[in-house]
Amino acid sequence: MNAIEVKNLRKEFKAYSSRSGLAGAFRDLFTRNYKIIPAVNDINFTVKQGEMVGYIGENGAGKSTTIKMLTGILTPTSGEITVNGMNPHKEREKFVQTIGVVFGQRSQLWWDIAVQESFRLLKKVYKVSDEQYNNHMDHVIKTLDIEPLLDKPVRKLSLGQRMRCELAAALIHNPPLLFLDEPTIGLDVLVKLKIRDFLKEINEKYNTTILLTTHDLSDIEALCERVIMLDEGKVIYDGALKKLKETMDDGKEVQFQFLQNVDLTQVTALTAGMPVKWELNEKEQLFTAYIEDQDELISQLISKVVSAYKIKDIKINETSTEELIRNIYEKGAVEVG
Amino acid sequence: MKLDKYLEMIRIRFLMMLAYRTNYYTGILIYSINIGAYYFLWSAIYGSKEQIQGLSVTQMTTYVAISWMARAFYFNNLDREMAMEIKEGRVAVELIRPYNYLGMKTMQGLGEGIFRLIFFSVPGFILVYLLFPIQLSWKPDIWALFAVSILLSFFINTELNLLTGITTFFLYNNTGLIRAKRVVIDLFSGLLLPMSFFPGWAQEVMRYLPFQGISYIPSMIFTEGFTHHQAFEAIGQQFLWVILLFIPIRLIWSIAKKQIVIQGG
Numbered sequence: 001m002n003a004i005e006v007k008n009l010r011k012e013f014k015a016y017s018s019r020s021g022l023a024g025a026f027r028d029l030f031t032r033n034y035k036i037i038p039a040v041n042d043i044n045f046t047v048k049q050g051e052m053v054g055y056i057g058e059n060g061a062g063k064s065t066t067i068k069m070l071t072g073i074l075t076p077t078s079g080e081i082t083v084n085g086m087n088p089h090k091e092r093e094k095f096v097q098t099i100g101v102v103f104g105q106r107s108q109l110w111w112d113i114a115v116q117e118s119f120r121l122l123k124k125v126y127k128v129s130d131e132q133y134n135n136h137m138d139h140v141i142k143t144l145d146i147e148p149l150l151d152k153p154v155r156k157l158s159l160g161q162r163m164r165c166e167l168a169a170a171l172i173h174n175p176p177l178l179f180l181d182e183p184t185i186g187l188d189v190l191v192k193l194k195i196r197d198f199l200k201e202i203n204e205k206y207n208t209t210i211l212l213t214t215h216d217l218s219d220i221e222a223l224c225e226r227v228i229m230l231d232e233g234k235v236i237y238d239g240a241l242k243k244l245k246e247t248m249d250d251g252k253e254v255q256f257q258f259l260q261n262v263d264l265t266q267v268t269a270l271t272a273g274m275p276v277k278w279e280l281n282e283k284e285q286l287f288t289a290y291i292e293d294q295d296e297l298i299s300q301l302i303s304k305v306v307s308a309y310k311i312k313d314i315k316i317n318e319t320s321t322e323e324l325i326r327n328i329y330e331k332g333a334v335e336v337g
Numbered sequence: 338m339k340l341d342k343y344l345e346m347i348r349i350r351f352l353m354m355l356a357y358r359t360n361y362y363t364g365i366l367i368y369s370i371n372i373g374a375y376y377f378l379w380s381a382i383y384g385s386k387e388q389i390q391g392l393s394v395t396q397m398t399t400y401v402a403i404s405w406m407a408r409a410f411y412f413n414n415l416d417r418e419m420a421m422e423i424k425e426g427r428v429a430v431e432l433i434r435p436y437n438y439l440g441m442k443t444m445q446g447l448g449e450g451i452f453r454l455i456f457f458s459v460p461g462f463i464l465v466y467l468l469f470p471i472q473l474s475w476k477p478d479i480w481a482l483f484a485v486s487i488l489l490s491f492f493i494n495t496e497l498n499l500l501t502g503i504t505t506f507f508l509y510n511n512t513g514l515i516r517a518k519r520v521v522i523d524l525f526s527g528l529l530l531p532m533s534f535f536p537g538w539a540q541e542v543m544r545y546l547p548f549q550g551i552s553y554i555p556s557m558i559f560t561e562g563f564t565h566h567q568a569f570e571a572i573g574q575q576f577l578w579v580i581l582l583f584i585p586i587r588l589i590w591s592i593a594k595k596q597i598v599i600q601g602g
Binding site for chain 2: 068073094099106107110126127153
């Protein structure tokens, strides 16, 4: 079964612009200029039950707008959405019963009252029986380690503590589909790890589908096998993260620091005839050689350089996902063969 | 049960009010000062006159006191809260819950109202009763009618607040409208001046507006300024307004939901 089906989804916003000057301001009182901007531009994708999908894109690429349409908050301008077999906007009250949402940037707990009071209200709101609640939430509370926070008002919690409670709150009714909109924004490494482990666990235990937007690609690497990449409202890549890495991989970089004075022409001359591109970071006297990812070639390169100059430090790096994504955005599209 | 979650919301709001106790103490003080000021003002106006517009000075004082105490129950800032939630985009969180947003807001208002009724109106009224000459009726039927009447006041006032709150979806900044609405309600509801003091044509116009159902009707019932027959008629009128105001709310809300723009993020 597909948890999410999206067909030709489109959302347009009116963007008003102000005229300049006082006379312009007066004219704006009566008629205003606006442009219609598609925030989400005819996108298509499906997500299977139990998948963990990373939904990524730059700021303003249309990620949050998509999530808001998928959760039934916004009405699409055109196109079809089926989530958990329902139209999110039409059957809102029935539909939201089957999803959990965490917005990293806004709290869904009541600010002035103890966390457990919020939980109690949500338990009633989602009509969760005591038995279900105890079975499920005892475990969630233990895994996320929020037991000692339950009697504290939300305003007194740190961001990491609050996020863990938010996550627990989104799971009170054990929804089959979970939307996470930047859940790890501003969190420290330990909390991030805890949250990731927890998400993996519930995915395995309940086959929960998770759609995750984030700017932290390490989240995606740790959790998602599949990514959907969005740019200016369009899907530019949809597929396995691994494959994306393989196709986009420009090879490796080997960094050298020398004990003696060397300049760029010297090293270039040294490796003439090899498919190597050199770059120099002058401030740190760091020489970087970009080379294809072949073991043979890399050893050749290193042996040549080492035999010619005395070396202080040497490092071999793979292109990071961050760099990869940056490359994609600069190029604007991905072609996967 | 379906009502469960709404009742729970009343409890939550109750807890929230308890979290801010200082507001509550200053509130009692402000209301008492208000009532005192109006008492001295009306005593000066009455001078040696026995009655003005069919009300004696004691009835007038009672009217003022009960209007303010009833206000503690029906008054809420739902319009301002909604405007904030919409402007800051927090309404998104409300829309992913399996409940009716406006219904939940109403329940929050009711929770707030009950809190103030118990911890504010009752002790406040005892204080005022000791300080000023107030005539209290102990007839159970008057109390029953009054109870029904202020409950309906609450609904009329809340519906007007919801209506004002929803306009934020269209206007983005409706602070002015909210303030205007508040002044209109204080004046035309009979809180500051009983309706019988308005000129005849204005009274005629007011008859066709919902505002007097907010304060004038319950206060007149309590001070026994209405006969039984008049009281029943007035309550019927309140009830009619509760139903009538429901229509534009449904209408505007369904339009608003379609063209919602969530701010930020």
